[in-house]
Amino acid sequence: MKRKMALSERVLYFLFLLLIPASIIRVNASLPGYESFFLFRILLFLILALLFLTFLFKRKYILERLTNLKKEKFVVGFFIAWLLASAVSYFWIIDFEKYFRYNVLLVTNIFFGFTLIFFLQDRETLHRIWKLLLITFGAALFIALLEIFFGFRLPGSGLLGEQKRLQLFVSSFFHHPNDFASYISLSLPFLTLMPLNKTYEKYKWWIFISVLLAAFILTFTGSRINYVATIIGLLLAAWILKKEAVKQILAYLAILVVAFFSLIPASGPEIAVKTLKIFDQALNKKAYFSLTEGAELGSVMKELVGNSGSAAVRKNLMINSYQIVKEKPGSFFIGLGAGQVEKYMEQFGNTKDVANLHNWWLEVLVDHGIFIGFGYMILFLWLLREIYKKALKTKDNFLKYINYSLVVILIVFVLTSISPSSSVGYAPLWLTLGLALAAKNAG
Numbered sequence: 001m002k003r004k005m006a007l008s009e010r011v012l013y014f015l016f017l018l019l020i021p022a023s024i025i026r027v028n029a030s031l032p033g034y035e036s037f038f039l040f041r042i043l044l045f046l047i048l049a050l051l052f053l054t055f056l057f058k059r060k061y062i063l064e065r066l067t068n069l070k071k072e073k074f075v076v077g078f079f080i081a082w083l084l085a086s087a088v089s090y091f092w093i094i095d096f097e098k099y100f101r102y103n104v105l106l107v108t109n110i111f112f113g114f115t116l117i118f119f120l121q122d123r124e125t126l127h128r129i130w131k132l133l134l135i136t137f138g139a140a141l142f143i144a145l146l147e148i149f150f151g152f153r154l155p156g157s158g159l160l161g162e163q164k165r166l167q168l169f170v171s172s173f174f175h176h177p178n179d180f181a182s183y184i185s186l187s188l189p190f191l192t193l194m195p196l197n198k199t200y201e202k203y204k205w206w207i208f209i210s211v212l213l214a215a216f217i218l219t220f221t222g223s224r225i226n227y228v229a230t231i232i233g234l235l236l237a238a239w240i241l242k243k244e245a246v247k248q249i250l251a252y253l254a255i256l257v258v259a260f261f262s263l264i265p266a267s268g269p270e271i272a273v274k275t276l277k278i279f280d281q282a283l284n285k286k287a288y289f290s291l292t293e294g295a296e297l298g299s300v301m302k303e304l305v306g307n308s309g310s311a312a313v314r315k316n317l318m319i320n321s322y323q324i325v326k327e328k329p330g331s332f333f334i335g336l337g338a339g340q341v342e343k344y345m346e347q348f349g350n351t352k353d354v355a356n357l358h359n360w361w362l363e364v365l366v367d368h369g370i371f372i373g374f375g376y377m378i379l380f381l382w383l384l385r386e387i388y389k390k391a392l393k394t395k396d397n398f399l400k401y402i403n404y405s406l407v408v409i410l411i412v413f414v415l416t417s418i419s420p421s422s423s424v425g426y427a428p429l430w431l432t433l434g435l436a437l438a439a440k441n442a443g
Contacts, residue, residue, distance in 0.1 A: 006058075006061075008050070008054060008058070009061060011050070012047065012050055012051070012054070012119075013119065015043055015046060015047050015050070016047060016115065016119045017128060017129070017132060018039075018043060019040065019043045019044060019047065019112075019115065020129055020132045020133065020136070020431070021132055021135070021136040021139075022038075022039040022040040022043055023040050023112065023427040023430075023431055024136050024140065024173055024183070024427060024428070024431075025038075025039065025040070025136070025173050026038055026040055026156060026173060026174075026427065027155070027156040027175075028154045028155060028156040028173055032155070035155075035156075040427070041108065044108065044111065044112060044115065047115060048111065048115075051118075065118055065119070065121070066118070067121065068117050068118070068120075068121055068438065068441050069114065069117055069118060071441055072117060072437055072441075075379060075383075075437060076114070078375055078376075078379055079110050079113070079114075081372075081375075082106075082110070082368065082372050082375075082376070083103075083106065083107060083110060085334075085335075085368055085369075085371075085372055086102070086103055086106055086338040086367075086368065087103060087338075089334070089335060089336075089337035089338050089340075089367075089368070090337070092334070092336075092337055093336075093337035093338065093340050094337075094340060094343055094344075095339070095340060095342075095343040098338075098339035098340060098342055098343055099337060099338045099339050099340065101339060102338040102339030102367075102424055103338050103339075105424045105425035106338070106424055108425075109424070109425065109427070109429075109430040110430070112427070112430050112431070112434060113430050113433055113434035113437070114434070115434070116431070116434030116435055116437070116438050117434060117437050117438045119438075120434075120435070120438035120439070120442055121438070121441070121442060122442060123396070123398065123399065123442060125442070126398075126399075126402060126438075126439055126442045127398065129435070130190070130402060133187070133190065134190065137183075137187045137190075137210075137214075138210065139173075140172040140173050140180070140183065141172075141210070141213050141214060141217055143172045143173065144170040144172045144180070144217045144220070145213070145217070147159075147170040147171070147172070147220075148168065148170060148217070148220055148272055149272070149275070151167060153171075154171075154172070154173065156173065156174070156175055157171045157172075157174075157175065158171060158175040158176050159171050159177070168220060168269060168272070169220060169221065169222060170217060170220040170221060171221075176420070176421070177220075177221040177222060177223060178221065178223050178226075178419040178420055178421075179419070179420045179426065180221055181218060181221035181222075181223030181226035181416075181419060182223070182226055182229075182416040182417075182419045182420055182426070182428065183428050184214055184217065184218045184221070184226065184230075185218075185226045185229045185230050185233065185412050185415075185416045186409050186412060186413060186416060186428050186432060187214070187428075188211070188214055188215075188230060188233060188258065189233055189236075189237060189405045189408040189409050189412065190405050190409075191207055191210055191211045191214065191254070192211060192233070192234065192237040192251075192254060192255055192258070193237050193240060193241070193401060193404055193405045193408065194207050194251075194401070195241060195246045195248045195251040196240070196241070196244055196246065196397070196400060196401040196404060197397065197398060197401040198397045198398075200248070200251075204248070204250050204251075205250075207254070208250055208253070208254050211254040211257060211258060212254070212257050214258070215230075215257055215258040215260075215261040215262070215268075216261060216268050216271070217268070218230065218261060218262070218265075218268070219261050219265040219266070219267065219268025219269060220268060220269065220272075222265075223419055224265075224311075225415055225416070225418050225419050226415075226416060226419055227262040227263070227265055228262075228415060229412045229415035229416045229419075230258060230262045230412075231259060231262050231263070232411065232412060232415065233408050233409075233411070233412040234255050234258055234259050234262070236407075236408045236411060236412075237255060237408055238252065238255050240404050240407075240408070244400075244404075313351050313352055313354050314358055314359070314418070316348070316350040316351050317345065317351055317354065317357050317358060317359070317362075318357075318359065318362060320345055320348045320350070320351065321341060321345075321357065321362055321366050324336065324341070324344045324345075324366070325366060331366075331369065332369065332370060333369050333370055333371065334368075334369045335365075335366065335367050335368040335369035335372065335373075336366055336367055337367065338367060338368075339367065339424075340367060341357060341363060341366045341367050342355040342356055342357075343355075345357075356421035356422050357421075357422070358418060358419070358420070358421055358422075359417070359418050360417035360418070360420075360422070360423035360424075360426075360429070361373075361377065361417060361418075363422060363423070363424070364376050380410070383410065383433070383436055383437065383440070384407065384410045384411065386440050387403050387406050387407050387410065387436050387439070387440060388403075388407050390403045390439075390440055391403035391404045391406075391407055399439075399442070402439055403439060406432070406435065406436045406439060409432055409436075410432065410436060413429065413432060417429065
């Protein structure tokens with residue numbers, strides 16, 4: 001029989017659940033003028049402080065909860081080694097401000113992942129987190145619709161005060177449209193694979209509408225890498241549904257809808273333009289062309305060949321990174337130091353003043369060296385294999401659905417991590433990793 005939680009334990013548990021949506025809402029849940037102290041950071045600090053106090057006065061509860069962290073001792077050991085290596089890089093950095101900011105973000109998000117493993121140890125908690133994730137995703141889509149049709153912006157949006165040509169782009173809870181696009185790509189598998197869950201029949205039309213809205217809104221981010229990532233996620237979802245003998249026609253129709261918008265991203269803004277005309281709302285033509293210009297997937301090759309546009313910038317960021325490491329041979333092993341690649345990138349003039357690598361895998365490798373970089377990749381592949389094995393083995397309907405969803409999300413992240421400027425502070429990444437590590441042992 002499950003023992004009843006004490007009041008202090010219930011408070012900690014409630015704060016942990018609140019941490020899940022707060023990790024997505026981020027700076028939008030802060031007091032004006034104090035944006036650095038947003039709800040997510042406050043909650044995480046409060047949880048860690050209360051855990052420390054609980055350890056002093058009620059050690060048994062903490063020791064019981066450490067079970068899953070002990071099971072993942074090699075994972076925990078790797079992340080602690082990463083933190084130590086990042087801290088030690090102080091002795092060869094060239095920009096302390098970037099070093100400090102990077103390490104604050106790294107410490108915060110690694111402990112966020114540890115918090116997920118610590119609290120998420122049963123099916124019931126996993127089910128609650130899943131519900132919170134879907135509610136938060138629904139709220140993010142609602143905000144995006146307000147942006148598209150009413151020009152509404154949250155205070156954390158980097159689009160606030162931008163030129164009129166950017167008025168059709170959406171960012172929802174995020175600072176940049178690319179970050180929001182990655183969030184959509186990482187969340188969609190929870191919807192497209194919902195037919196695996198026994199509750200699907202009851203909510204299938206709501207799920208279909210949610211998928212339709214998510215696919216439509218994705219086209220207002222202009223993130224081509226996420227169109228590709230979404231298509232890959234759809235192929236995987238269709239394969240899993242077929243493998244599990246799902247025969248719901250509406251489930252496959254939802255996949256086709258997302259595929260349509262991902263392959264023809266200009267269709268979303270075109271629908272919005274026609275809708276706005278019905279209500280006699282004027283639309284800035286520059287905004288429409290800025291959104292659709294270069295949105296087609298075929299334009300990537302043109303940019304690479306012509307050495308122009310965002311695709312060319314990303315290519316040059318990779319080439320420049322190789323050049324930097326080549327000129328500093330020791331950095332191949334120990335890296336340039338936490339957050340330092342951005343400083344080195346400033347010496348090049350072929351990236352249109354873009355210093356962030358926009359490639360999380362490359363960033364880890366260049367900033368921290370081959371041992372941390374390859375270690376992280378190996379850990380990621382191991383986790384993907386373990387989650388897939390869990391999906392195949394489990395007989396529980398909900399756990400099978402969740403683990404299959406996490407498999408697709410992890411694979412999709414390989415591409416979506418090339419979208420945000422940096423993922424060291426990108427909460428959906430750490431939420432995904434922590435959730436996958438915890439779900440592996442839940443139930």
